[in-house]
Amino acid sequence: MGTDSTGDRPGSHAVTTERTAGAGGPSPRPIRIWAAPLVVITLLMALLSTMYLGYVINPEKNLHEFPIALVNQDDGDIRDGEPINVGDQITGALTDRVPADKVDLRVTGIGEAQRLLANGEVYGAIVLPSDLSKRLSILGAGAVVPGDIEQPAITVLTNPRTGTYATQIVQIVSKQALVQVNTEVGRQLTDTVDAALNSGPGGGTEVSGASRLILAEPIDVLIEQFRPLPDGTGSGLSAFFFTLLVVLAGFTGAMIVNTMVDSALGFVPTEYGPWFVHHPTAPHSRLRTLLLKWGVITVAAPIVSGVFLGIAQLLGMPLEHGLALFLFSILAIIAVGVTALSVLAVFGSAGLLLNLILFIVLGLPSAGATIPLEATPRYMAWLATFEPMHQIYLGIRAILYFDAHGNPGLARGVGMCVFGLAVGLVLGAVVTFVYDRKGLERRSR
Structure with missing residues (x-):
């Protein structure tokens, strides 16, 4: 039933895909089709259980410093x-x-x-x-x-x-x-x-x-x-959940932007149930495509940040420093989104798994938001030195609970977000430029 946007006969997209993968080659063995997903799922779940159960089951035993x-x-x-x-x-x-x-x-x-x-x-x-x-x-x-x-x-x-x-x-x-x-x-x-x-x-x-x-x-x-929290802070949990919203906005936003832009440019088909549309492949280089995706997430960041603050205000969450929270959230969303898009541009489909591990699997337990890092295994504190979620949490907590002062974590949060953004920009720009120079174009031949 599928018809691509060029008007070719139904199923022609499948021929193109087959040629790209190497037409006439042998089909993957069944054991490979089964084994690879099983290995990836098992390893990911092992990492998840190590991080999440190790984080929560025995904080008093893990207490240090x-x-x-x-x-x-x-x-x-x-x-x-x-x-x-x-x-x-x-x-x-x-x-x-x-x-x-x-x-x-x-x-x-x-x-x-x-x-x-x-x-x-x-x-x-x-x-x-x-x-x-x-x-x-x-x-x-x-x-x-x-x-x-x-x-x-x-x-x-x-x-x-x-x-x-x-x-x-x-x-x-x-x-x-x-x-x-x-x-x-x-x-x-x-x-x-x-x-x-x-x-x-x-x-x-x-x-x-x-x-x-x-x-x-x-x-x-x-x-x-000492300085009790006001009503509407969830007994100190509002900073963590706002942090989670910001990280998810950058992380999932990058996944959405990557998929929809690639579809619009013809690099991947778009499926609607049993139907699909596959646009002609646009003559864009990898670097130019990445710049376009960066632009989309950058424009989306202030819109999403404004939505978060508006809903928080409607729900009665105290926002004494709303402007600071709005600006910091924009910076954090852009930093996470740009880095996630760069990882996808560099590693392709494997970037989805890498982003999941970096921003979510390792990020949540090392954030130090619900259980302090000093009551978790020591490797959590090591992860917190660079994990994006912890840096963002420190900044948001400082804005919401510590009068937006730099010492309680806002200065570090801003600094680490800028650093992470710089790393994402350099990684994506340099690697995609090298891919383009080597003729590794994203189109069928």
Whole structure:
């Protein structure tokens, strides 16, 4: 039923295709027809399962160099004529006991800790208050002296703008570490109170059972958010899904542009169910064809970026820096689209699989968006140094959650997108130019 656009007899396109492949040659063996797809599918699925299951199944076991700030503001106190500083004791205990290979515990001042939190450089902070020692002394005295007292507290600041799961890890790590410290401080405080009572005029007096329960765990641990996220951010997931939209716009956009432009230029037939149209092959070089495809994806990028922002606005997503997000999304879509088109121009049909692996298979788990990279296998962090999705995520997260500042990731995102775009342009232009010079034209002979 097929008729090509030149008006030739039905089925003439099949003759052309046969000649291009080498008319009269032997047909592929059945084992080759079956084996090649099976091998490719098996290898791709093995890679997928390694990346995706390795990414998600055991983040606590994979924890490494997870950055948390530790702030000791304790001014100390005088007890029995001797200076004491419980904050120093707790800082030393945490530094010694928290596994250095799993948690990067950074002892800083409060100002530096706030800066690290604001830039997304740490996932949380443990803050020891300035009156910690004094309140513990008051608590010890209050165990035997009537009166109202307040339990001293240590504050754990989480950083929800770095991700929901990162917040959970901060809480788990800090609670595990502070439970041990709290128990040790409680034992010391109980011993101090007992010694003071036994050495006093009424020696032999015992602390009540209720008071011992308080003294056993004297420090209250408060969990607070540093700069909570506003409504409409999906608890910190909106940046990831917007990143996914941008990457898919470049990746799938390139596939669509490649197929439709090749069809319009007559390099491949267009099928509509049982019908097809095969236009005459246009006299375009490989480089000229690639330039045309680059032009189409470049024009599409601002349109698609505008659609994304418009829909986000309609759905109630906060867009305080809409222009920055619009411009960065354009850059990212062009960078991904141009590179994907170059890979297709260089490797042909195999470029489809290469693009899938580069932008999706390796990109999603190494983005560091849902589970922080410090809680994934170390090869994920290595992939994140160059994988496009991670760079784009850093830029979008900085725009949406960190006031579009450069330090939290926008500067790196822009720089890596420009670098990736340059690589795509050079790769595509140079290789297609060489193909053209060698006479490797895209037409039947």
